[in-house]
Amino acid sequence: MKALVSVKRVVDYNVRIQVKPDGSGVVTDGVKFSMNPFDEIAMEEAVRLKEKGKITEIIAVTIGGAKCEETLRTALAFGADRAVHVKEEGDIQPLTAAKALAAVFKKEGANLFLLGKQAIDDDANQTGQMVAALLDLPQATFASKVELEAAKVTVTREVDAGLETLELDLPAIVTTDLRLNEPRYLKLPDIMKAKKKPLEAISFESLGVTAAAGLKTAKVSAPPKRSKGVMVKTVDELVSALKAKGLV
Amino acid sequence: MSKILVIGEISDGKLNAGTAKVMAAATAIGGEVTIALLGADVAAAAEGASKLAGVSKVLKVERAENAHILAATFAPQIVELSKGYSHVLFPGTAFGKDIAPRVAAKLDVQQVSDIMAVHGASSFDRPTYAGNAILTVDAPAESTIVATVRLASFTAVAEGGSAAIEAASTSAVLPTHTRFVKLEAQKSERPDLQAANKVVSGGRALGSADAFKIIYSFADKLGAAVGASRAAVDSGYVPNDLQVGQTGKIIAPELYFAIGISGAIQHLAGIKDARTIVAINKDPEAPIFEIADYGLVGDLFSVVPEMESKV
Numbered sequence A: 001m002k003a004l005v006s007v008k009r010v011v012d013y014n015v016r017i018q019v020k021p022d023g024s025g026v027v028t029d030g031v032k033f034s035m036n037p038f039d040e041i042a043m044e045e046a047v048r049l050k051e052k053g054k055i056t057e058i059i060a061v062t063i064g065g066a067k068c069e070e071t072l073r074t075a076l077a078f079g080a081d082r083a084v085h086v087k088e089e090g091d092i093q094p095l096t097a098a099k100a101l102a103a104v105f106k107k108e109g110a111n112l113f114l115l116g117k118q119a120i121d122d123d124a125n126q127t128g129q130m131v132a133a134l135l136d137l138p139q140a141t142f143a144s145k146v147e148l149e150a151a152k153v154t155v156t157r158e159v160d161a162g163l164e165t166l167e168l169d170l171p172a173i174v175t176t177d178l179r180l181n182e183p184r185y186l187k188l189p190d191i192m193k194a195k196k197k198p199l200e201a202i203s204f205e206s207l208g209v210t211a212a213a214g215l216k217t218a219k220v221s222a223p224p225k226r227s228k229g230v231m232v233k234t235v236d237e238l239v240s241a242l243k244a245k246g247l248v
Numbered sequence B: 001m002s003k004i005l006v007i008g009e010i011s012d013g014k015l016n017a018g019t020a021k022v023m024a025a026a027t028a029i030g031g032e033v034t035i036a037l038l039g040a041d042v043a044a045a046a047e048g049a050s051k052l053a054g055v056s057k058v059l060k061v062e063r064a065e066n067a068h069i070l071a072a073t074f075a076p077q078i079v080e081l082s083k084g085y086s087h088v089l090f091p092g093t094a095f096g097k098d099i100a101p102r103v104a105a106k107l108d109v110q111q112v113s114d115i116m117a118v119h120g121a122s123s124f125d126r127p128t129y130a131g132n133a134i135l136t137v138d139a140p141a142e143s144t145i146v147a148t149v150r151l152a153s154f155t156a157v158a159e160g161g162s163a164a165i166e167a168a169s170t171s172a173v174l175p176t177h178t179r180f181v182k183l184e185a186q187k188s189e190r191p192d193l194q195a196a197n198k199v200v201s202g203g204r205a206l207g208s209a210d211a212f213k214i215i216y217s218f219a220d221k222l223g224a225a226v227g228a229s230r231a232a233v234d235s236g237y238v239p240n241d242l243q244v245g246q247t248g249k250i251i252a253p254e255l256y257f258a259i260g261i262s263g264a265i266q267h268l269a270g271i272k273d274a275r276t277i278v279a280i281n282k283d284p285e286a287p288i289f290e291i292a293d294y295g296l297v298g299d300l301f302s303v304v305p306e307m308e309s310k311v
């Protein structure tokens, strides 16, 4: 059984985002980039399934420019067997990404596709669902538990009311939530080994994909700042301030 | 003129309060608004939807397969229903986030996620980077606009309408590859986190599920909902549906207490629209104090019981 895992290079989650003064985007020069945290969880899940003998091959895929090769090497260090780099520069919006990923999934004949539920840069939360739609396959988003069998996968999902369990026939698309697992710490020998693993570069053209019409970003702005509040010294002071505002 | 289809969400047989906030976004876009409700029996929810101000029509899309919400079966029906509409709007909840992209992809359009402000029929603000960079985006006006609405950014429309309720059906062929197994719902007598006026949240500092009781007790005294940081959820102090933040619930209460929560950007992303934020933390340097309206440096284990006795 083959699993495909998509990974995205994003600004690290610890970075304090600065919007450029001219409103053209956010500052990315000299900023740390890492694998999207939800994609690390997807990678970790695939590796655990392989360790349990449920999966025989893990293929990592990314879309983006030359620098994204780093992210694929990280995926290989996690335990992916090989990597596919869809080499395209520029702003790639979710539907376009989904078209390319769906094409890779089909080409590879994979049975399970694990994706992060959202990328922490654009926070769109769309790509996995779109891949499922394009391929008319089952989807389970926001997974907190994945049980894989020969012909189906049972997924527990984090929904607003609590936890929901779905059963999906394979092939299937699963997007990962935070509590699915805790990604392992990568060890140096694995990072070294990853450098020698196969990495193939392809293009939208070779996949027969054309970019879908996109949303145009007119401007990027910083959110309104909350005005600095007051520090109170005692509970009495706090309670009377809240009472004065009619809040308690 | 815009023709807007709002996909209503049903919780426990009734219209979810979020639908009235999606209606506020629809009203800001302007035009004729229809609410569609999918389920096995949506009579009670349709009643609720018909009363919302600004609704022209409520569509009941009832069939046995709709008893459980599945993106794989809801999406093809919504795609068919969307014919002739300029916009299809979903609440930015787990329900909407699951289904909307499946509809957008079928319509071959990009989706606008988490509309937080409406500038025109096809111009919207949406948050990125945990709400730290706001994009103003223009969607191609000639194709259907599929979007989710960030509920914390909108105030629910009032009641007072009396829209017609009509039965609707589609010829969509529904796949059987996805099956509902069970829902483990957290039953709670407390106010709903996403709709509550007051929320008391606890963080990692609580240290155990047992210690978290002081948060529940204080919340009950205030009539508040209970929330938590990711660290508190991951540590198993409280169930996952209480997580507030970028990847949990985005809320906009009148009053928010962050107790023993450091104020990571991912947590702050969930509370930016709270009217008044109170932070209690023993570390005077905790980032939560940078955005709190009222900050109190102290040990929560003495501060919280004292607050409870004094409010």
Ligand SMILES: Cc1cc2nc3c(=O)[nH]c(=O)nc-3n(C[C@H](O)[C@H](O)[C@H](O)COP(=O)(O)OP(=O)(O)OC[C@H]3O[C@@H](n4cnc5c(N)ncnc54)[C@H](O)[C@@H]3O)c2cc1C
Pocket: A013, A037, A038, A120, B202, B203, B204, B205, B228, B229, B230, B231, B232, B243, B244, B245, B246, B247, B248, B249, B259, B260, B261, B262, B263, B264, B265, B266, B267, B270, B280, B281, B282, B283, B286, B298, B299, B300, B301
């Ligand atoms: C992709 C991603 C998504 C995330 N999404 C979310 C999200 O949606 N929501 C979320 O909350 N987090 C999220 N996080 C996690 C986030 O980065 C923080 O790790 C988390 O919010 C920390 O929780 P905390 O404040 O409870 O814990 P800590 O950061 O450990 O803070 C505990 C605080 O308690 C204080 N304290 C300790 N003892 C006491 C005491 N006795 N009295 C008073 N104060 C005390 C400490 O001074 C400290 O400030 C996400 C992270 C990632 C990578």
